[in-house]
Amino acid sequence: MLTELGDEGVQILAVSPDPNEKSQELAQKLRARYRFLTDRDLEVTRRYGLLHAHGGHKGQDVARPTTVVLDRRGVVRWLQLADSIQVRPDPADVARAVRQLGS
Amino acid sequence: MIRYGPALLSVLLSLAAIAGYIVFLRVAAVRNHPELYLVAFAIATLIAGFATWRAAHWPNFVALGLSVVLLSLGGVFNFVLAKIPAAPTVLHVGEPAPDFTLPDASGAPVSLASFRERTPVVLVFYRGYW
Numbered sequence: 001m002l003t004e005l006g007d008e009g010v011q012i013l014a015v016s017p018d019p020n021e022k023s024q025e026l027a028q029k030l031r032a033r034y035r036f037l038t039d040r041d042l043e044v045t046r047r048y049g050l051l052h053a054h055g056g057h058k059g060q061d062v063a064r065p066t067t068v069v070l071d072r073r074g075v076v077r078w079l080q081l082a083d084s085i086q087v088r089p090d091p092a093d094v095a096r097a098v099r100q101l102g103s
Numbered sequence: 104m105i106r107y108g109p110a111l112l113s114v115l116l117s118l119a120a121i122a123g124y125i126v127f128l129r130v131a132a133v134r135n136h137p138e139l140y141l142v143a144f145a146i147a148t149l150i151a152g153f154a155t156w157r158a159a160h161w162p163n164f165v166a167l168g169l170s171v172v173l174l175s176l177g178g179v180f181n182f183v184l185a186k187i188p189a190a191p192t193v194l195h196v197g198e199p200a201p202d203f204t205l206p207d208a209s210g211a212p213v214s215l216a217s218f219r220e221r222t223p224v225v226l227v228f229y230r231g232y233w
Binding site: 009024044050064067073090 | 181185194205218225
């Protein structure tokens, strides 16, 4: 979890097909600035080109793990697309990308 | 007296690689280099293979069998099962991300555009848990 970003003045939006009450409770406990969004049918994930078809552990469609840093104008400034389900971005890299946006 | 130090070393190396990967899964350098456990399994296979070549006794065969199985399973998982096919995405550095609106945990709609001119956004797509 990107708890390192709590003080960076940034909004974290976490998108998955899950209904996310539990995740939101957890994030509040960790005092992380997460907002969990539910992409039930993966419509946004598909539109973004981030669908990993049959990639879930039960063969269901899931999202390709992806982390995007957007500046205040909504422009992509940093992007990491996973090419393996084992890999996640290093929170330190994300935090660095956010700091480089300036304020 | 036959010594099984190399066989034991081979088994311990494999087990340490598995335990280390699990224990340090939250450390990005470990998680993002899954090939490290394959290197450990390969070294364990070499040690056990050498021990078996020196002395064809069952502890050496057990160590060799274990490390070969782990290396094979780990290799298939890492290079085949875990791979995500590359697909074109609409996201490009320097270009705006397309807008969307999705419900949050309480059901309230949240649009990406609503953060524009207000705050930077870290947008994370994750696999979900079920």
